[in-house]
Every structure is written in structure tokens, then in C-alpha cells.
Amino acid sequence: MIPKRVKARTKGVKGYRSVMRSTKYGNPFPWKEHGKQWAVDQYRRWLVDTTEGQAITKYAKTELRGHDLGCTCPLDGPCHGDVLLIIANESLTKDEATA
Ligand SMILES: [Zn+2]
Numbered sequence: 891m892i893p894k895r896v897k898a899r900t901k902g903v904k905g906y907r908s909v910m911r912s913t914k915y916g917n918p919f920p921w922k923e924h925g926k927q928w929a930v931d932q933y934r935r936w937l938v939d940t941t942e943g944q945a946i947t948k949y950a951k952t953e954l955r956g957h958d959l960g961c962t963c964p965l966d967g968p969c970h971g972d973v974l975l976i977i978a979n980e981s982l983t984k985d986e987a988t989a
Pocket residue numbers: 961962963968969970971
């Protein structure tokens with residue numbers, strides 16, 4: 891199964907790793923003023939440019955790899971979970987994807 895982003899706290903949705911604000915994977919950038927896409931872009935940059943972000947990237951590659959990621963964002967809008975999903979599953983092997 892290819893990991894995907896799911897809507898957290900939804901009835902019947904389970905088995906995901908939470909990346910909500912309450913976790914270390916939460917997006918530290920507030921979106922209310924500049925919008926969600928802005929916050930997601932900041933987050934992507936933060937992961938690459940900061941020591942803290944690089945540490946999170948490292949965790950994501952092991953802890954989040956192969957798992958669905960849950961956030962409360964609408965699925966059809968921007969979410970930092972999509973960034974983590976890509977990072978965590980970079981070069982996912984076929985075996986891992988079907989496990
Ligand atoms: Zn989100």
C-alpha cells in the first residue's frame with residue numbers, strides 16, 4: 891500500500907501516524923495570516939535550512955516511513971503532511987510499498 895495523507899480524528903480512520911501540531915512533526919508556522927500554502931512552503935524550507943528541521947527530516951524517514959499520515963487539514967487543500975509524506979517515503983522500494 892502506498893502511504894497517503896488521511897483526515898485525523900475522523901470516525902473509521904485509523905492506523906495512521908499523527909503529524910498534527912501536538913506532535914514534533916507539527917507545522918510551527920501559523921497559517922491564519924498568510925494562508926496554508928504559505929505555511930507549508932515555510933515548513934518545507936525550515937526542514938531543509940534549520941538544524942531542528944533537519945532532525946525532524948531524519949526522524950520522518952524512519953518513524954513515518956510506510957505509514958499513512960494524519961492531520962486535521964482538509965484533504966483537498968495544502969498540508970505540511972504532504973511534505974512529510976514525500977520525505978518519509980522517498981525511494982520507497984516495491985516491497986515496502988506493498989507491505
Ligand atoms: Zn495539516
